[in-house]
Amino acid sequence: MGAVFLRLIVGIALTLIMGPILVVLIVSFSSGDALVFPPPGFSLRWFVEFFGIAEMRNAFMLSIVLALTSACASALLGLLGAIYVSRNRNGLSTFLQMLIMAPLVFPALILGLALLLLYKTVNMSVLPGLFIAHVVVCLPYAFRAVLTSLQSFDTTLEEAGQSLGAGPVRSFMLITLPIIWPGVLSGWLFAFVVSFGELNTALFLTGPGIVTLPIEIFSYLQFQGNQLVVAAASALQVLIILFVLVLAERLVGAKQLVQR
Amino acid sequence: MNRVLPASSLLYAVALPPLVILGLFFVVPLCYLLFVSFMTNSGTSLFDLEPTLINYAEIFTDSFYLLIIRRTLLSTAIVLALCLLIGYPVAFYAARLSARGRMIMLMVMMVPLMVSNVVRAYGWVAILGRRGLVSSTLTGVGLIERPVQYLYSFEAVTLGLLTILLPFMIVSLTNSLTTIDTRYTEAAYSLGASPWRAFLRVTLPLSSPGIASGLMLVTFLTLSAYVTIALLGGPRYKLLVSLVFDSVTTFRWPRAAALSFALLIIALIIAVIIQLVVRPNRVQGKG
Amino acid sequence: MKTDSTTSVGASDVRFVSVEKSFETATALHSLDLEIERGTLFALLGPSGCGKTTTLRLIAGFEQPTRGQVYIRGKDVTGIPAYKRSFGMVFQNFALFPHLSVTENVAFGLQMRGIGKDVIRQKVAAVLDLVALGKFADRYPRQLSGGQQQRVALARAVVFEPDVLLLDEPLSALDKMLREQMQVEIRQLQHRLGMTTVFVTHDQEEALTMSDRVAVMNHGRIQQAGTPKDIYDRPRTEFVATFLGASNILEGHVRGREGDRAVVDVAGNLIQVSGTPVSKGKLRFALRPEKIVLDPQSGIRAVVKDVIYRGAQTFLYLDMGGIALNAVLQNTAATPADIETGTSVGLSWETASAVALEDPT
Ligand SMILES: Nc1ncnc2c1ncn2[C@@H]1O[C@H](COP(=O)(O)OP(=O)(O)OP(=O)(O)O)[C@@H](O)[C@H]1O
Ligand SMILES: [Mg+2]
Numbered sequence: 001m002g003a004v005f006l007r008l009i010v011g012i013a014l015t016l017i018m019g020p021i022l023v024v025l026i027v028s029f030s031s032g033d034a035l036v037f038p039p040p041g042f043s044l045r046w047f048v049e050f051f052g053i054a055e056m057r058n059a060f061m062l063s064i065v066l067a068l069t070s071a072c073a074s075a076l077l078g079l080l081g082a083i084y085v086s087r088n089r090n091g092l093s094t095f096l097q098m099l100i101m102a103p104l105v106f107p108a109l110i111l112g113l114a115l116l117l118l119y120k121t122v123n124m125s126v127l128p129g130l131f132i133a134h135v136v137v138c139l140p141y142a143f144r145a146v147l148t149s150l151q152s153f154d155t156t157l158e159e160a161g162q163s164l165g166a167g168p169v170r171s172f173m174l175i176t177l178p179i180i181w182p183g184v185l186s187g188w189l190f191a192f193v194v195s196f197g198e199l200n201t202a203l204f205l206t207g208p209g210i211v212t213l214p215i216e217i218f219s220y221l222q223f224q225g226n227q228l229v230v231a232a233a234s235a236l237q238v239l240i241i242l243f244v245l246v247l248a249e250r251l252v253g254a255k256q257l258v259q260r
Numbered sequence: 261m262n263r264v265l266p267a268s269s270l271l272y273a274v275a276l277p278p279l280v281i282l283g284l285f286f287v288v289p290l291c292y293l294l295f296v297s298f299m300t301n302s303g304t305s306l307f308d309l310e311p312t313l314i315n316y317a318e319i320f321t322d323s324f325y326l327l328i329i330r331r332t333l334l335s336t337a338i339v340l341a342l343c344l345l346i347g348y349p350v351a352f353y354a355a356r357l358s359a360r361g362r363m364i365m366l367m368v369m370m371v372p373l374m375v376s377n378v379v380r381a382y383g384w385v386a387i388l389g390r391r392g393l394v395s396s397t398l399t400g401v402g403l404i405e406r407p408v409q410y411l412y413s414f415e416a417v418t419l420g421l422l423t424i425l426l427p428f429m430i431v432s433l434t435n436s437l438t439t440i441d442t443r444y445t446e447a448a449y450s451l452g453a454s455p456w457r458a459f460l461r462v463t464l465p466l467s468s469p470g471i472a473s474g475l476m477l478v479t480f481l482t483l484s485a486y487v488t489i490a491l492l493g494g495p496r497y498k499l500l501v502s503l504v505f506d507s508v509t510t511f512r513w514p515r516a517a518a519l520s521f522a523l524l525i526i527a528l529i530i531a532v533i534i535q536l537v538v539r540p541n542r543v544q545g546k547g
Numbered sequence: 548m549k550t551d552s553t554t555s556v557g558a559s560d561v562r563f564v565s566v567e568k569s570f571e572t573a574t575a576l577h578s579l580d581l582e583i584e585r586g587t588l589f590a591l592l593g594p595s596g597c598g599k600t601t602t603l604r605l606i607a608g609f610e611q612p613t614r615g616q617v618y619i620r621g622k623d624v625t626g627i628p629a630y631k632r633s634f635g636m637v638f639q640n641f642a643l644f645p646h647l648s649v650t651e652n653v654a655f656g657l658q659m660r661g662i663g664k665d666v667i668r669q670k671v672a673a674v675l676d677l678v679a680l681g682k683f684a685d686r687y688p689r690q691l692s693g694g695q696q697q698r699v700a701l702a703r704a705v706v707f708e709p710d711v712l713l714l715d716e717p718l719s720a721l722d723k724m725l726r727e728q729m730q731v732e733i734r735q736l737q738h739r740l741g742m743t744t745v746f747v748t749h750d751q752e753e754a755l756t757m758s759d760r761v762a763v764m765n766h767g768r769i770q771q772a773g774t775p776k777d778i779y780d781r782p783r784t785e786f787v788a789t790f791l792g793a794s795n796i797l798e799g800h801v802r803g804r805e806g807d808r809a810v811v812d813v814a815g816n817l818i819q820v821s822g823t824p825v826s827k828g829k830l831r832f833a834l835r836p837e838k839i840v841l842d843p844q845s846g847i848r849a850v851v852k853d854v855i856y857r858g859a860q861t862f863l864y865l866d867m868g869g870i871a872l873n874a875v876l877q878n879t880a881a882t883p884a885d886i887e888t889g890t891s892v893g894l895s896w897e898t899a900s901a902v903a904l905e906d907p908t
Binding site (some may be wrong): 005006007009010011012014016018019020021023024027034035036076077078080081083084087088092093096099100102103105106107108109110111113114115116117118120121132133135136139143164168169183193194196197198199200203204213214215217221222227228230231236238241242245249 | 270271272274275277278279281282283285286288289290292293296305346347349350352353367368369370371372374375376377378379380382383384385386387389391393396397400408419422423426427430437470474476480481483484486487490491501504505508509513516517520523527
């Protein structure tokens with residue numbers, strides 16, 4: 001009885017969680033003009049249409065570029081922070097860890113508002129401002145992944161390097177980095193994915209001609225654009241994330257991805 | 261413990277870039293926001309440099325704001341309760357899977373976590389909207405005559421928030437439940453506890469850190485899930501975070517700032533309540 | 548502080564001058580003085596937590612002293628980081644780089660020193676032959692057995708001919724058989740290379756078998772340093788006497804002197820104790836059980852409380868006028884086999900075997 005009940009709840013939960021995403025994926029390949037289920041046929045017309053709309057195309061490109069660059073910046077900053085935190089047990093390391101992890105739970109829209117006020121006051125231009133916001137939001141994910149692998153790294157290996165005459169930087173580059181790279185890579189991938197889907201912080205920070213894909217989808221929806229183009233845009237989002245996840249699984253293994 | 265890199269100055273240099281970036285683009289803007297929340301709204305510039313408490317006073321006296329705050333608290337409470345009620349059994353199930361099965365489960369949870377919220381909210385729009393699946397299918401079948409709008413309601417917003425936040429809860433609980441040594445439960449059985457009592461007296465208390473962290477995460481995310489609320493609640497069903505957005509679009513920056521901090525205060529109060537009720541400290545130990 | 552005479556002597560490879568090391572929570576070393584001569588195999592021996600690893604890490608430069616100076620080859624290296632010192636180290640878990648092959652591991656130290664590729668290839672091949680691992684050059688550490696990993700670690704540590712070789716419990720990760728084999732191998736290698744070697748162990752047998760000199764440590768202090776025989780035969784403190792092998796610790800009043808020995812009254816028996824400065828008051832001394840022989844003529848008498856036959860040896864638990872005493876007899880043909888509980892026996896030993904202890908009573 002208990003087992004059946006448990007399975008039932010798991011089924012309901014999975015349906016609720018995956019259902020909407022699957023619906024989006026399916027209808028985006030519809031050949032029809034409107035949302036009907038099941039779709040009348042299969043076609044890629046809405047994807048073609050999507051790339052035909054300049055705003056959507058630009059938003060897609062911007063999101064990709066932004067995700068690539070901010071993932072690199074986050075991975076680098078996360079690596080630096082994780083090095084310090086993993087090697088020190090003092091006030092600063094606790095503070096740094098809290099500071100880096102804070103944007104993970106901090107209400108994203110409020111962070112966006114605070115950044116917008118600052119940017120307006122110091123006249124920051126849109127693109128760098130947006131980039132920095134993405135870095136701040138992605139940093140906790142990258143940091144956490146790198147920290148996990150640094151904490152399980154055996155530091156006597158670095159001491160061995162030093163005993164052989166390699167300075168701190170050299171032993172880090174030649175020994176530590178090659179060993180922890182799956183952690184850094186999965187941090188990068190996390191950051192990429194988070195940046196690619198980032199929404200609530202960037203809401204206030206986009207500008208004319210500089211709009212990310214999630215926000216373009218959002219405003220399209222709000223102004224009642226053709227819903228099937230939105231479906232295609234959304235499906236594209238999902239597909240890219242799936243692609244990145246599969247890639248990540250291939251490169252660093254599932255274990256590295258789900259551990260936290 | 262500068263065992264590894266004796267050049268401790270080098271280590272400080274490593275801490276510096278993240279400190280500077282987050283200092284400049286996280287701490288400073290939030291302090292600035294706090295400052296602005298105590299300034300006067302202005303028609304021409306961002307704010308007038310006249311200190312005032314009016315922004316806060318209005319929020320906690322105006323009946324409209326109070327209504328929204330009450331509504332926000334209510335839907336947060338319901339989302340929290342539902343997340344726990346559905347998430348716990350799922351996590352319980354996942355924790356008992358083989359390591360491989362659990363890995364697959366967590367991977368499945370990761371995909372929705374990573375897909376942008378706008379896409380997931382759109383999924384519900386596509387299902388529940390006037391031109392959505394339910395409506396058009398029911399019309400097609402002939403069960404209803406005209407398309408029906410299932411969106412823009414309390415139920416739609418709650419459903420949306422629940423489905424978006426459930427994975428967070430499940431992941432947090434699964435991680436916590438997997439670390440509980442099964443020997444504790446076995447010890448309880450050996451002492452004569454029924455499975456149900458063993459669960460209530462052993463497993464549940466031991467998983468309190470996971471419950472607490474999951475609930476806190478869901479609280480913060482519920483309170484700030486603007487886009488989900490906007491898409492599923494529409495103009496009719498607004499929560500506190502929607503008012504922050506509206507104040508920004510009407511250029512009342514100090515008001516928006518004050519609302520933000522009101523939101524943060526509410527979040528902190530809920531977090532404290534969660535800590536007091538769930539008491540994760542009894543497992544983690546003090547300090 | 549350039550008053551070191553060792554530069555001119557050139558005999559000591561490692562020297563500690565009043566080195567103190569404190570961590571936030573505790574002081575690990577109290578004013579340690581240490582001198583290790585060139586070419587010796589030097590053991591740091593002591594119980595867990597006594598500061599052996601800390602001493603080794605101070606030589607390496609992984610830790611810096613809170614006070615005092617460290618010299619390597621007469622050069623003050625205090626404050627110089629590890630990677631600028633010249634030492635090779637074998638870590639407890641070997642710390643082989645998992646992402647590098649055996650060859651790459653061994654070549655690492657040479658590469659750091661900017662040595663040419665051809666020379667590196669020759670040296671690596673030579674050292675791998677030395678440790679009999681030539682065939683394993685292209686394997687990765689995880690593809691090697693514990694003993695082979697140990698040899699790679701050793702090869703990696705000596706290939707660039709460092710001033711000092713440091714080993715931190717190098718054999719503790721190996722099983723007993725392998726450990727005994729590696730003890731011999733390390734000792735032979737050390738002799739062949741003549742490299743000053745410091746190794747840490749908490750195994751007294753290992754320290755005695757392997758080393759030229761031993762320093763016994765306790766609570767952050769060196770209790771005694773000397774050759775294994777020296778330390779075993781003439782322990783200066785109760786700790787040293789009991790940590791290395793078993794020992795009877797006896798105590799009595801000094802009754803007078805006889806040459807350089809004190810005559811001590813233990814429960815009515817007058818016992819000569821060597822190596823003592825005092826001529827009055829109480830004195831404690833150590834007497835190893837296996838130094839005691841039965842001697843019917845002796846005036847020192849004790850009652851046999853228990854006899855335990857252990858094949859090669861017989862253990863006697865004796866009562867000497869109310870004081871417990873243990874003796875171990877070798878079961879040679881000469882030993883009378885019929886010692887019975889309750890009988891009184893006469894005891895004697897070489898006078899040098901009763902060694903005065905210095906620590907306060
Ligand atoms: N990094 C550190 N921080 C604080 N205390 C330390 C540190 N390293 C060592 N200690 C302390 O210094 C003392 C000596 O430690 P050390 O590691 O030198 O002992 P050891 O003789 O090598 O012991 P073992 O045989 O257990 O390895 C111990 O009390 C230990 O707790
Ligand atoms: Mg040690």
